[in-house]
Amino acid sequence: MAKTLVYKFGGASVKDSIAVKNLTEILRNRLRKDMVIVVSAMGKTTNALESILSRKLAKEDFSQNSSTLKAFHLEICEGLFSAGHPIFAQVQNLFLQLENKLELDLSRENYDEFYDSIVGFGELVSSRIVAEYLCSQDLLVVWKDAREVVKTNSDFRFAKIDWEETKKSCSSQWKPLLGNFPILTQGFIGSDPKGKPTTLGREGSDFTAAILATSLGASSVTIWKDVPGVLNADPKIFSDTRKFDELGYREAAEMTYFGASVIHPKTIKPLANVDIPLFVKSFLDPEAPGTKIHGAAxxxxxxxxxxxxxxxxxxxxxxxxxxxxxxxxxxxxxxxQALKLRVNMLQLSAISISIVIDAQLFKLDQLLEKLKSEFEIRYNEGLELLTILHPAQEGISAYLEGYEVLLEQASRNTFQAVRRKI
Known part of the structure; x- marks a missing residue:
């Protein structure tokens, strides 16, 4: 049996009916058995679901938000299917399930678990629509629920993979099927030992692709993005970016550790451990070479x-x-660690510890509450963390013009500054 290929398509590649048709054309001459296709939620669906949760927590009406999100998905279906196609009933049913879950009680205490029971709906709806459309175009795929095989602990919103159980589930449930059909599934979601839904952290679909590739012994993973490959900066923010034709695992891991958004930070390690190459390619120009991340770069x-x-x-x-x-x-x-907060920058002085963290709902209040008896605590919100790897010293100042720098530090290969607009 040929080795499995894993393709992952992010939210931008399924953001509307035109994007889904483009995905279909990418797969038309590439689809084969022994392939797993991982899809994200459509467009900004996860953000929309988070907004619904915020409104519910604040005891505000979220019915309009829910209706808008359902209408968004049904409009995509209208651009892909003829009236009366079963997908319309499937989407309606999924949103009915979502609305029923949203009727349950939500508090700060159960927020993380409640979050994981809700936000995965984006991937479930998206994958149903894409699978049905591919089949309607004679590209036969089998829809599977990733939660059947991606097994995690109960660390809701940041679940850790149970690798042994995941590999066992992939081997027994999916490998026999892949000998005959490609599988289409969801990124970002898993399940804990009790079968409760979990998530792997925001933008975690890349990580799902790596988990499945490792567990199935895949030959490669390809992530399809709206950029030509891995660039040395985000082209939406910085001009004159350069594409890397290839990157080593270590370099790619370092970039993702500091926050490069093109790949989820947990993606590299499992692939590097078993030497599975990762390709980052453009769904806007699928024939272009993109970037290859591997051990011999x-x-x-x-x-x-x-x-x-x-x-x-x-x-x-x-x-x-x-x-x-x-x-x-x-x-x-x-x-x-108890609050599942990751430190993006750390600096020590004789009498103080300074850390930089991502803004997360409730987390700062909880951190302050737990430590206020031991420290005098001060904080600033709404900041930016700039990291430059392999900096050219003469070029650093250009990135700080027009900003107040609250904290900075430099090592041989890395410069970091916490900044805010003046």
Whole structure:
């Protein structure tokens, strides 16, 4: 049996009926058995579901938001299918399930678990629509629920993979099927030991592709994006970007660690461990070579710029005139780990610990509440974290013009600055 190929299509590649038709053309001469196709939610559906959750939590009416989201998906179906096609009833049914779940109680205490029971609907609806359309175009695929095989712990919103169970499930449930048909499934979602839905962190569909590729012993993973490959900066923010024809696993992992959005940060490690190459290609120009990420790439020294928005700078200052010790750092990190907050930048002084974290609902309040008795705490919100890998020293100042710099640090190969617009 030939080795499995894994293709992943993100939200932009299924954002409307034209995009779904383009995806179909990409697959027309590429689809084969032994292929797994992973799709994300359509367009900004996950953001819309998060907005619904925010309104529900605030006890505000969200019915219009839900109706708008349903209408968005039905409009895509109208652009793909003739009236009376079964997909319309399927979409209506999925939104009825969503509305029933939204009737349940939501509080700060159960927010993470409730979140995971809701936001996966984006992928479930998207994958149903895409699978039905492919089949209508004589590209036969089998729709499968990723939660059947992607097994995780119960760390809701940031679930950790149970690799042994996932590999076992993939081998027993999907491998026999792949000998005869391609499978179309969802990114981002899994299930815990009790069968409750979990998610792998925002933009986690890339990670799903890597999980399935590793578990199925795939020959490669291809992520289809709206950019020509991996660039040295986000072209929506910076001009004069350069595409990498190839990258080593380590370089790619470093870029994603600091926040490069083209690939989810957890994607590289499982592929590198078993030497599965990752291709990043453009769904707007599918014949172009894109970028190949693999173990034999030649290292480069091209400056790479990563910008993370909606950052919070928090400083913890000891109050008893002692110096910062390991115990203080341990206490802060203990609380960060409990809240599932990742540190994007850390700086120590004699009497304070400064960290930069992503803005997340409730999390800052909970962090302050737990540590306010031990530290004097100050924070700034709405900041940007600029990271430059392999910086050209003479070029750094250009990225700081017009900004106030609240914190910066540099090493041999990395420059970071927390900035806000003046």
């Amino acid at each position: 030649i290292p480069h020294e091209v400056p790479t710029i990563v910008l993370k928005k909606e950052q919070i700078l928090v400083s913890f200052k000891v109050t008893d005139f002692t110096f910062i010790e390991e115990l203080h750092i341990h206490r802060v990190y203990e609380r960060l």
